[in-house]
Amino acid sequence: MLKEERQHNILNEVELHNRVLLTDLAEKLDVSIDTVRRDVKELDGENKLVKVHGGAVSTGFANHSPTRNNVYALEEKIVIAQKATSFLKENSVILIDGGTTCLELARLLPANINLTCFTLSLPVAMELLGKPNVETIFIGGMLSKDSQIAIGSNAIHNLSQIKVDYSFIGTGYVDSAFGLTEFDWDIVQTKKAVIQASKKTVLLCISEKLNSQHRFKTCDLNMIDTMITELEPEHPLLESFKNQDLYLL
Amino acid sequence: MLKEERQHNILNEVELHNRVLLTDLAEKLDVSIDTVRRDVKELDGENKLVKVHGGAVSTGFANHSPTRNNVYALEEKIVIAQKATSFLKENSVILIDGGTTCLELARLLPANINLTCFTLSLPVAMELLGKPNVETIFIGGMLSKDSQIAIGSNAIHNLSQIKVDYSFIGTGYVDSAFGLTEFDWDIVQTKKAVIQASKKTVLLCISEKLNSQHRFKTCDLNMIDTMITELEPEHPLLESFKNQDLYLL
DNA sequence: TTAAAAAAAGCAAAATATTGCAAAATACTT
DNA sequence: AAGTATTTTGCAATATTTTGCTTTTTTTAA
Structure with a gap:
């Protein structure tokens, strides 16, 4: 599988469920956990998602704030x-x-x-x-x-x-x-x-x-x-x- | 479950009910009370909620009266x-x-x-x-x-x-x-x-x-x-x- | 005051991250 | 096509974080 394709899948998963575990991604994409970790790190650098300990969450999910909830x-x-x-x-x-x-x-x-x-x-x-x-x-x-x-x-x-x-x-x-x-x-x-x-x-x-x-x-x-x-x-x-x-x- | 996810749930609970007990959160989220306590402390530090003795209240609920301030x-x-x-x-x-x-x-x-x-x-x-x-x-x-x-x-x-x-x-x-x-x-x-x-x-x-x-x-x-x-x-x-x-x- | 509940502090085990490295895959040059 | 450089990937050793447990201290209720 192409790296781009894999990262696209990761983003889809994050958008869909708001959160993902690295271990789940590794299993689903059939690559090592290090690879998904690197992918997620890269996507985090591009602000496409937010990397957290053990996984990743969607950017909207990360900004949970009573007053600024879903600011477009x-x-x-x-x-x-x-x-x-x-x-x-x-x-x-x-x-x-x-x-x-x-x-x-x-x-x-x-x-x-x-x-x-x-x-x-x-x-x-x-x-x-x-x-x-x-x-x-x-x-x-x-x-x-x-x-x-x-x-x-x-x-x-x-x-x-x-x-x-x-x-x-x-x-x-x-x-x-x-x-x-x-x-x-x-x-x-x-x-x-x-x-x-x-x-x-x-x-x-x-x-x-x-x-x-x-x-x-x-x-x-x-x-x-x-x-x-x-x-x-x-x-x-x-x-x-x-x-x-x-x-x- | 991701830490972020757990904290997100805590915030939802607090915003929905305005107040929560740590013991209830621990049971609902299936983690120890120490973990919930640490989460709430962290969220308090980010001003997402206000920690009080025994639980937490939403920021709008925060009390500034000079007297006791606990969830009960x-x-x-x-x-x-x-x-x-x-x-x-x-x-x-x-x-x-x-x-x-x-x-x-x-x-x-x-x-x-x-x-x-x-x-x-x-x-x-x-x-x-x-x-x-x-x-x-x-x-x-x-x-x-x-x-x-x-x-x-x-x-x-x-x-x-x-x-x-x-x-x-x-x-x-x-x-x-x-x-x-x-x-x-x-x-x-x-x-x-x-x-x-x-x-x-x-x-x-x-x-x-x-x-x-x-x-x-x-x-x-x-x-x-x-x-x-x-x-x-x-x-x-x-x-x-x-x-x-x-x-x- | 005393007893109970809750919070804080310290600790160890488990989970997760980071780093360096080498093998494999891919791209590039001649 | 062969050789070289670059990128990607998995692995292992080493940190760091998270978590639950125990003990101690603080807060609360009576």
Whole structure:
């Protein structure tokens, strides 16, 4: 059997059962345990699975976390969040929106600079509570069950009372012509208030959302100061965004 | 079975039931109690759960009260929370405070009556989001890192704008002569505002807190309408509370 | 306080990993 | 085609990890 073929089988097994024992693999593939061990080590190096003592588990299985359970495209979101941290200075006052990408930013906030951080998102707030260097203020309001953020007139009113240096927001959809859109009216209202409350607004946006739109409009692109994606600025997908009044990172 | 797999199962169990006994885990996973103990210790180190004497609880459940913290104390808290649910009617507007006993109440809210529920507590809010029949409003404000509730002038102002049918509150300490006290000034201020915002105030209080006091006073006992403990009303510990203007349950 | 339960520490056996090495298989050069 | 280099594979010797058991210490309940 070819090595590639064998490794493919291993991956299949891991994806299917989430976990495998090296001894089982060796028997099933009819090779020595050393060989499977080496294969698994190699696949682990390529991040195709996670090698553990006695076997291997799928990458999703390894990341079991109450808040970050099955985050789609986690790697890309981490790249985006990491880029966003470059905006932070000592004693910055920022606001972090909801959504998994923004949650990654909350996770990656550097521990060595003091921040004041507003948020509307319950999971983000949970994450920030674990950071000794971050003063956290939750914007109260009615909680949306699916997006887990505060919405409604109360939240909007509370937002009208503050002004932050930077807001880091996500969006459901973004298009170079239509701007930012959502599928939910309440989310849009809240997001508008967030943008009003910030001196600078940074959009964290995974590339798959580029050039998509939905019913309810949050704002035009010119309301956004910076858009961060995981792509290089020269990527063709970003072409239509280049002539906008927008800084790409 | 792989170690990772075992730990995954432990996390599932903890998240499902909020608390587990080491002995139960050992039996269910068919390993020695030492192994389970080591696993739980490791997971605790990764902040995936919180280890307590005799078992483990989910992170949302973690207690920061200055008193005892073990897995069996939850039994009593469940009893208290269960008693508290008898106050609820269709379309009641209630407020749930922070602390593990109040969190138990949030968990045990009946699924068949619609409620509007205010809260200052992040873990309580998380719990309520999972309940389709509960409209949840978070009282915003600065978040206290150890108690995981909103405090400060902002929270107090927001509380001044509402009036609820019932507030269910906890306390750090309670004494029949001194009333309710806390070890933290900010907590006291917020709790005062909660009591102001409620037509009726119900104190959920595990018996070990009876006849204890600390530096900062929240209020006298006559501000409380009902006190719920896990004890029978005839219990000697409750003797000194009997002649107060207080309903014991 | 005392007795019971649980946790921690130390230890040894079993399972698993790592390393170096040589034989076999494969690729490459002339 | 023959010879040489490279990769892959299995094996053995040596670490390391995991696990359950025993003993000691700590915590809890009465």
